[in-house]
Every structure is written in structure tokens, then in C-alpha cells.
Amino acid sequence: MTSRPGPRRGRPAAVALIAALMTGLAVAAAPVTLAAAAGVALAWYRGWPPGRLYRAAAWCLPMVAAWLAALAASAGSPLRVAAAPYLAWIAMWQHGAAGDIPAAAAVIAPAAIPAGLLAAGIGWSVRLRSMAAGSGGRSPGSAAAFDRRQWRHQVRSARARISAPGSVPLTTKNGSLVVGAVIRSVGHPASAIAAIPYERIRGHQVVIGATGTGKTTLLLRLWAAFAATALRRHAAGAGRPPLLVVLDCKGGTDARRLADRTRRVLRQAGVRSTAIWPDEASLSLWALPPGRLVTTLVDLVEHGTGGAAYYSDVMEAVVSLAVGAPCGPPGGNADFLARLEPGWLELAYAAGEHAAELALVRSAAGQVRDIALRFRTLLRRLGDGLDGPGGFADADAWYCILEGTAEVTVAEAQARALVDLLASYAVDRGDREILVAVDEFSAVSRRLPIWQLYERARSLGLALQVSAQSWHGLAASRDERYRIAAAADGGIWLMRTAHPGPAAALAGARPGVASSRMLLGRLRWSRRGTSLARTRPVVDPDLIRSLDVGQAAYIHRGGVTYVQVKRLIAAPAAIAGAPRDISPSPLAMTGAASGQDRQDVQDGAGGRPAGRARLPDASALLDEAFGPEPAR
Amino acid sequence: MSCWPGGRLVAWCDGDVTAAEPATRRARPGGRAAGRDIAGLLFTGEMYGVQLDQLAAVIGTSQRQARAAVVRWQDRGWARLEALGPGPPWAWLTRAGLAACGLPYRPAPPGLARLAHIRAVTAVRLALESAGGYALGRGYWRSERRLRARMGNARGGRLGLREHIPDAEVHWPDDAPVAWAGEIWAIEAELTAKPVARTVAIMRELLSRTGDYGCPAAQVRVAGLAPRHLRVIYLCAPRAVSTVARARAALGGDAGRVEIRSLPGAAALPPAASGAGARPSRGQHR
Numbered sequence: 001m002t003s004r005p006g007p008r009r010g011r012p013a014a015v016a017l018i019a020a021l022m023t024g025l026a027v028a029a030a031p032v033t034l035a036a037a038a039g040v041a042l043a044w045y046r047g048w049p050p051g052r053l054y055r056a057a058a059w060c061l062p063m064v065a066a067w068l069a070a071l072a073a074s075a076g077s078p079l080r081v082a083a084a085p086y087l088a089w090i091a092m093w094q095h096g097a098a099g100d101i102p103a104a105a106a107v108i109a110p111a112a113i114p115a116g117l118l119a120a121g122i123g124w125s126v127r128l129r130s131m132a133a134g135s136g137g138r139s140p141g142s143a144a145a146f147d148r149r150q151w152r153h154q155v156r157s158a159r160a161r162i163s164a165p166g167s168v169p170l171t172t173k174n175g176s177l178v179v180g181a182v183i184r185s186v187g188h189p190a191s192a193i194a195a196i197p198y199e200r201i202r203g204h205q206v207v208i209g210a211t212g213t214g215k216t217t218l219l220l221r222l223w224a225a226f227a228a229t230a231l232r233r234h235a236a237g238a239g240r241p242p243l244l245v246v247l248d249c250k251g252g253t254d255a256r257r258l259a260d261r262t263r264r265v266l267r268q269a270g271v272r273s274t275a276i277w278p279d280e281a282s283l284s285l286w287a288l289p290p291g292r293l294v295t296t297l298v299d300l301v302e303h304g305t306g307g308a309a310y311y312s313d314v315m316e317a318v319v320s321l322a323v324g325a326p327c328g329p330p331g332g333n334a335d336f337l338a339r340l341e342p343g344w345l346e347l348a349y350a351a352g353e354h355a356a357e358l359a360l361v362r363s364a365a366g367q368v369r370d371i372a373l374r375f376r377t378l379l380r381r382l383g384d385g386l387d388g389p390g391g392f393a394d395a396d397a398w399y400c401i402l403e404g405t406a407e408v409t410v411a412e413a414q415a416r417a418l419v420d421l422l423a424s425y426a427v428d429r430g431d432r433e434i435l436v437a438v439d440e441f442s443a444v445s446r447r448l449p450i451w452q453l454y455e456r457a458r459s460l461g462l463a464l465q466v467s468a469q470s471w472h473g474l475a476a477s478r479d480e481r482y483r484i485a486a487a488a489d490g491g492i493w494l495m496r497t498a499h500p501g502p503a504a505a506l507a508g509a510r511p512g513v514a515s516s517r518m519l520l521g522r523l524r525w526s527r528r529g530t531s532l533a534r535t536r537p538v539v540d541p542d543l544i545r546s547l548d549v550g551q552a553a554y555i556h557r558g559g560v561t562y563v564q565v566k567r568l569i570a571a572p573a574a575i576a577g578a579p580r581d582i583s584p585s586p587l588a589m590t591g592a593a594s595g596q597d598r599q600d601v602q603d604g605a606g607g608r609p610a611g612r613a614r615l616p617d618a619s620a621l622l623d624e625a626f627g628p629e630p631a632r
Numbered sequence: 633m634s635c636w637p638g639g640r641l642v643a644w645c646d647g648d649v650t651a652a653e654p655a656t657r658r659a660r661p662g663g664r665a666a667g668r669d670i671a672g673l674l675f676t677g678e679m680y681g682v683q684l685d686q687l688a689a690v691i692g693t694s695q696r697q698a699r700a701a702v703v704r705w706q707d708r709g710w711a712r713l714e715a716l717g718p719g720p721p722w723a724w725l726t727r728a729g730l731a732a733c734g735l736p737y738r739p740a741p742p743g744l745a746r747l748a749h750i751r752a753v754t755a756v757r758l759a760l761e762s763a764g765g766y767a768l769g770r771g772y773w774r775s776e777r778r779l780r781a782r783m784g785n786a787r788g789g790r791l792g793l794r795e796h797i798p799d800a801e802v803h804w805p806d807d808a809p810v811a812w813a814g815e816i817w818a819i820e821a822e823l824t825a826k827p828v829a830r831t832v833a834i835m836r837e838l839l840s841r842t843g844d845y846g847c848p849a850a851q852v853r854v855a856g857l858a859p860r861h862l863r864v865i866y867l868c869a870p871r872a873v874s875t876v877a878r879a880r881a882a883l884g885g886d887a888g889r890v891e892i893r894s895l896p897g898a899a900a901l902p903p904a905a906s907g908a909g910a911r912p913s914r915g916q917h918r
Contacts (some may be wrong), residue, residue: 263849273783274849280795615862615888616811621765622865626756626893630873 031092031108035116036123043124047154047183049190050128053121060114067110085111134515139525151184155548158183158564161192168193168566170225170269175233177201177225179218180566183551186538187510187559194554194563196491198233201226201435204454206474206488207467208503209495214550216258218493218565219437219467223262224269227397230433231270243432244271244397245422249411249440251403259399265568266397275395277418278385285386285417286336288424290329294320296420297336300382300413301374314367315374317360321345326352333379333387340372381410386417392425393432404443415444419453426460437465442475450475451483463490471499491556500544507555509535668693669701670733673710673725677735678775679754681724681742684713685902686754695720705729717747719902737781748901752821753799755899756867760802760819769810774801782846795852796837797845801861818861821895822872831879838864839886866892869899 026033039053072081080087088107095104130136131143158181162168169178176195185191201222209215223244230242246262248255256279263274275281288296297319303312322339323329325348330336338344342365349357361368379387392398400418402411426434436457441450450466457464466484468474474481485492485506494503514534518526539560544553547562554561668691675690676682682690688698702723705711710729715721727739742750757773760766776799783797798818806814818838826834841860843851866876873892880890 260850267848272846280849616815618765618810618812618863618891621760621763621769621810621812622891622893624765625760625763626867626896629892630868630870630894 029089029112031105031112032116032119035113036119037116039117039120040124040127043120044150045153046157047150047152048124048157049185050121050125051190053117053124057114057117057121060110060117064110064114133513133531134517135527135529135531139523140517151543154183154562155551155564157181162564162566170221170568171229171232175229177222177229178566179221179225179552179554180550180563183562183564185559185561188556188561194561196554196556198226198229200490200556201229201465202433202463203490204457204463204488205465205490205493206485206503207465207493207495208469208471208474208497208500209467209493209552210469210497212549213495213497213547214552214565214567215467215469215495216261217550217567218495218552219439219465220262220265221565221568222465223397223435223437224265224568226435227266227271228269240431240433242271242396243392243434245392245418245434245436246397246399247402247415247418247436247438247441248399249402249404249415249438249442249444251401251405251407251411255401259401262397262399268568271396273395274397274399275390277398277400278383279401281395281398282385282388282390283392283418283421284332284388284390285421286329286331286388287391288420289428290323292420292424293329294323296417297323297375299416300378302409311367314364315371318345318364318368318371319375321349321357321361321364325349326354331388333384337372337376337379340368340375342368378413381407382413382417386414386421392422393429402444404440408443411444412446412448415441416448419448419456422462423456423460426462430461433463434461435463435465437467439467440469440473441466442468442473445476449480451480454484454487458487465490470497471502491554494539494544494553494555495551496545496547496549498545500539500541503555504537504539504541504544504553507538507560508558509537510558512536669704672698672701673705673729673733674735676711676723677725677730677733677737678773678777679757680740680746680750680777681716681722682754683722683751683902684720686751686758686898687723689758712741714741716742716744717901722747737777748823749799749821751901752823752867752869752895752899753819755896756819756821757800758898759896765810769804769808769813771808772803772805774803776800779845782844795845796834798838798861798864802865812862815862816860818864820864820866821899822866822868822876823895824869825872825875828875828879828882831875832882835864835879835883835890836886839883839889862889864890866890867895867899868892869895 039056042048043050043053068081068084071084072078075081088111092104092108095101095107127136131146134140134143137143137146161181168180171177172193172195175198177198177200178193178195180194182191182194205222207215207219209218223246227242227244230239233239234241244266248258256276259276259279263276266274277283285296286293294316298312298316301315318340322336322345325339325345327348330339339348342361345361345368346358349361400414402414402418404411404415422434422436426432438450438453441453445453454464454466456462466474466488471481474484481502485503492503492506494500512534513531514536515531516529518528520526538558539553539555543562547553550565550567552563552565554563672682672687672691676687684695684698684702687702688695691698691701693701699713699721702711702713705723705725706713708728709726710732711723711725713721713723722742724741725733725735725739730737730739753776760771761773776797779797779801783795799821800819802817802819804810804813804815804817808814820834820838838861839859840853842854842857843860866880868876873894876892880887880892883890
């Protein structure tokens, strides 16, 4: 499309006339002009979209209605009500001429403010659209500068909003999850507060953000909001209780610190119990159904191919015999290892009709001890976190720490076992709304490809939230990364990252206009040029690269909302005192325990233990109730 | 709500003891049958379930009368009575019974695997509450079921967490006229011998804990604060005594805070119900 010649060209008289008319109109309608100017200035300063001004104008309508009603009641004539704006305009000028400015403002305000806001909305919309099309401003670069300036203004407004106490709740009344304040939205409804419906978090989500961009803050907020909403829905009888399972696949000290912070944040969201695995809580691998247990155990051990396939078949047969013994499946590591012995297996299958199993035991007897050695090594390396007791039902949230950095092979096996346990729990119980959050799962996904985790989660009705520090950290291969991101029906959260292109491209494009401007001379451009309809990306990768800490882009259904995430304040951490013995004995604290006392105990004296005299003597009560202390 | 051994109802407290001065049943005016029922219901609710001979001791009647009381509860939908294992039948509260008592627990029959342990803990409670020093000190028995309910939700709490829960706590008011006033004791009934290392770990955990059960994780063990349990009382079956004693010896300076006693004679599951008309006294449970 080619722009038509502007009115300035060739017709200066007409231009001057139009300008004079516009100026006269602006002066005549000075109150409206002032309100519109104030509205545009405020929208520019706060980075508002035009809709904000339209809504403000709409909110003035009750004032207009009340004003007109008062006029109708006092005048008693509908004609006078119809002429009210004109009469108010006349009265305004009369008051103004008399020098009574407040009275003039009061008389005209009910008519001028909504009209001014409406005019401001229209003018601001025209300005934004012209800048977006590249036709506004003095130079072709003005649009980019305007956009950058507006971004700064929008960020400032969003930061002001989240810093206001109580302005950003954790959830809304209708159960949406509030993440923070909206900076800018494209293709999404414009609102001040960034809230996503609960159903989105029940779908699959992807979170990508480099270290130090506020990804943890975002995740904590999402988890807490999920838990709070699910608990509220459960209390209202509208849903099952929540279960949050976090798989932190990096491990290390940071993971422990984050686990503690997670527990404190979740606690304030209503989560009563958060288990930290394997440090403070355990799960029982042996709670798996026997068939599933055999598969999991065999998969935990590294296999080879070719000739090693025979060995893996033998291993599966032996494990199947040990798990499926007539006396029932093993109850723990020790029980299982004890079964990996030819004598035990023969004895177990000796009674009853187990000729085939006995034959199998005898034929595999030569390998059983080797298999036992492998499992003994594996279970020792896995630690006792999977040896029970406990299950996912025992807590409202599980924070599982996998040492994916320090001990990759162990973490891979643990991840495999945890996912199997969770799948088994979801299938068998199905009484919780489960959100599985995995961070840097690609570090431990060799045994369990992440797309397989996705498929299993989808089939089991689990919500999956995959987070990574970069696009490449999502999964090992390009195809897997795209599969994960494309399946994120709950949306993609992008924070600052060096390579946002692939994820940003998933938001798609939207129609727009691109204009060229004719260069007239040095740094002078004409307003003549051409405009072309073209699509432009919904998400600007360069904007993602420049996001500040705590800013995220939420991509969903071809739109994006840029959010300033509101940080959750957790309860205070444990008091960090000087390292000391975990057992704060009153004797140690007072320094009252004598060396002789300690020596008595270390000597294994069977008599009265050390320090006894320091506590009041309750022997009389105990002797009366239970008799004297028994001899060993 | 909680009750005293004699069936006297006192105010429930979920933290420190606020129980009123106990009174004997003889001193309590009127409404004996209702008072017994309430006492029995509360006791049963707190202990997961009670075997009929122990319930008779709680409400101070014969087993036959105790059975009649439970039948009355059953008629109102408050309790169930079934023979779950050897010995007299077990009574436990239904959802309606727990609701009537205001106890926020999940209704469930006592687990078969825990029958022996539940009976042992009940015997310990009965024996302790029958001692004169207990009434004098106005001790308060805080059951494992209540501790577990505080730790998790109403469904039953965090069974799998590595936070060991004692079989009960005994709270002593600060102004009680006993030397151990203000203390909180952890009660452990040991029927079988665990590995010494495991027993040591449990002892250390109980002795080093500073926070209440159900408190934020950051308060469970805070350096510099006084320990929650000043003593741990182990009531051991004969085969567990040696292990517990060795574990105590391994504690070092904290060994003085662990008391070891024998389980009361009535702690073991009885072979079969006999002498239904007999009226056991609390002393028999020692």
C-alpha cells in the first residue's frame, strides 16, 4: 500500500486552516483537551495500553449518570438533561471568566473527564499503532526507541505494583494462580495482574531461565499457588488433595537450601508436610507391584548389547524368581539380596508345583551370585532412600534431591526408580492431584528419556513441569526438546536465556504492518513511503535476552504476557548458629557434665548412667508404675 | 478433650497441660454412667483402639459391663467391637464416634500388625496413670495418634518421614508439686529388639528435638534451644532390655536422660478372653 500525499504537501493554506481549526476546537473544549492530554501523558508514563484509558472512561459513567439524574431531578425537563453538556460548558466559561476556576472545574468535570479519557484512549491507540507500523516518529528508528521507552515505563509500573502490599495475592477468588504483575501482553487479554487458570498448571509446562534470572522464585510461586488452590478446591469438595513432587536433578548444597526454602514457602501456602528425599524421608522401592518391581530392578542395572543381552535375560529371570517367590515379594534391600542365592531360591520353590521354576533356578545357579553382587553394589550406591519405609502418600509435597552433578549414574537410577514409584502410586491410588516438577532432568534422563516421562505423565493424568537453564538443557536431542515444548499445553515460561529463539518461535507470529520511509536528506525522512502487511513474531527473542531478574514471558496459545514475578517471602530459616552437636544435652550446654561422668558411660558401666543426678529424680514414680530398672 | 484414669473428664489441651485438678470418681457427683462412657470413648479414640479388658480397667468396670458400654456405643454408631486378634475383642471409634468426641483423627480399626504394640502402650498408660505420683503431678498423656495428627493432615500424617514419633508424650505442668514439673517425657514401648545403632539414632533424635510435633521444619531442631524431651522413658519387653541398655550407654552425656523399665505384665496380648465377669484393677496392668 502506498501512502497518499499528506496535506502539508502543496496545500500549505489548507494545512494552516486545519491546524487553526483543530487548535480552536482544542481551546474551545479545553477541559476535554486537558483531560485527554493528562490521560495520554499518564498512559505514556505508566506504559498503559489504550484499553486502560477506555476502562477508566467507562468507570466514569456512574458519575455521569448521577450527574444527569441530579440535573433531571432539579430541572424536571428531559430537554434540559439533553442540553446538560452544553449548559455545563457555558457555565464553565462563565465561572472561568469570573475567575472562579474551582467552580468551573467542578461544573465541567462530569462531562469532560469521561470524554477526555475516551479521547485519550483513541489518541493513544493511534499513536501506538502508528509507532508499531513504523509510520510514526521523526525517523524510522523512532518506533524502536519508543518501544524501548515504553518497556521501561511498563516495567516500572509492574514493579511498583508488586511492591505494594497486598496488591498481588497468591491466588484469586476464582482459583487462578497469580504470578505477579503484567508488564506487557501481546495476544493475551490485558490486565494488571498476571494470573493463569488452575487448569493450566494441571497441564504440562516448560520453564526456561538461566541461573540468577529468578527461575526459582517463579517456580516456588507456581508450586505454592498450585498447592493453595488445590487445597482450597479440595476443602470445597471440588477436587482431590494436591501432591507436589519436585525432582531436583542437580543436587548439592544449593538443592538443600532450595529444599528448605520450598518447605517454608509451601508451609505458608497450607502444605503441612514437605518431605525432603533422601535426606529426611525415604520411599520404599519394594512397595511396587511385583511385576513392576522386576522391571524396575532390572532397568536399574546397566546393560550392554549383543552378548550382554543374554546376561540381561538371565538377570531378569533370576530377579523375577526372587521377587515372585511363593512367600511374597521382598520387603527391603536386605531381604532381596538374601534371596539372590541359589540355596534360598531352591528352598523357596521346593514346596508345591514349581518344577519349572526349580529348573530355572538350577540352570541359572552359576550366575546368581554374580547378579547378587551387581545388585548389592547398586543398592549400596542408591543408599537407603529407596529402602523404605514410606510412600508418596505420606506427605503433601516431596522434594527429591538427585545428585545429577556429582554422581550421575546413581542419580539416573534414582530418577528411574522415583518415576516408577510415582507412576505406581498414581495408578494404584489416584486420589491426589499430582504436579511433578523436574529441574534439569536431562542430566539424569539417560535411563528414562524425558519424552517417555512426558508420555507417562500424560497417560496417568499427572501435571508435569519441566524446567531447565537453557533450551538445550530441556532434553538431550533436538527432537526431544521440540516434543517437550510443543506438548506444553499449560504454557511456556521464558526467562532470560542466551538462546531463546526456538522456544520463542513456538509462540508463532501475528499480523502487522511494516512501513518504509523516504530519505530526504541527512537525518531527514519524509512521511511518504510504503507499508506492507507482514507477520511479525509474537515473542521478540531480543527482548527475552534482555529480561531483567524476576521477569518472565509466559507463552500460551499464540500470545505472550511479560510478567514481573512477585517474590514469595518464606518463613525464617533455622537459626544459623555455630556448628554443634546435634544432641543438645543440658549437661553439655551447662558444662556440668564432669569428665568422670563421661568416662563412666564410655566404660560401658552398667550401673546408673552419667549425668543422672542433673535431672530431678523421677525414679519413685517410675518404680511405682513399672517397677525397678530391669537387669540386662 | 481428655480424661483421667478414673473416668473424670478434664479439659483437652493440645500443648502444655491445662488439666484441672483431678478428682476421684467417688467424689464426682452424679452422671456416672455418662462420665464413664465419655472417658472410655476418649481413651479409645486416643489409643487407636482398646481391648475390652483394658477398657474395663479404664472405666472401672468388669469386662461384661465394658462390653455392654461398647454395645451402647455401637448402637449409636460411635464404635465398633470385633475380635481382631488373640484375647478379648477390640473396640475402636467410628467416624461418628471420633466426631462426637471432637477428635480429628481418621477412623480406622487398629492395624493387625500393631495390635501388640497398641496393647503394650495402653498398658503403659494405664500403669503410669495408676501411680500416685502421676495424679499428684497432674501429668497429661499425649498419645501417638494425636502427635501424628499434628504432624500431617487429618488423614493420618507423614508415616514415611524419618521423623521418629514417640509412642506418647507425658506433659507435666510447671506448677505441679513434683520435682520434674514442667518437663515433657517421651514414652517408648519396645516389644522387640531393634539394632543398637537404630535405637541410638531414635534416642538421639528424641533427646535433641526442640520443636513440637507438626512445627515448621526449621524449628524441629534449633541449636541453642532447650530440648523438648528432657527424658525418654523406655518400657521394654525382656528381649529388648539389653539392646536398649546398650544404646543408652552409647549416648554419652545424654545417657542420664533415658530411663529403662520393664513393660507391665498385662502388656502382652492375652491368649483368650476368660473370666468376663472379672473386674480388673489398674494394678493388674503393671
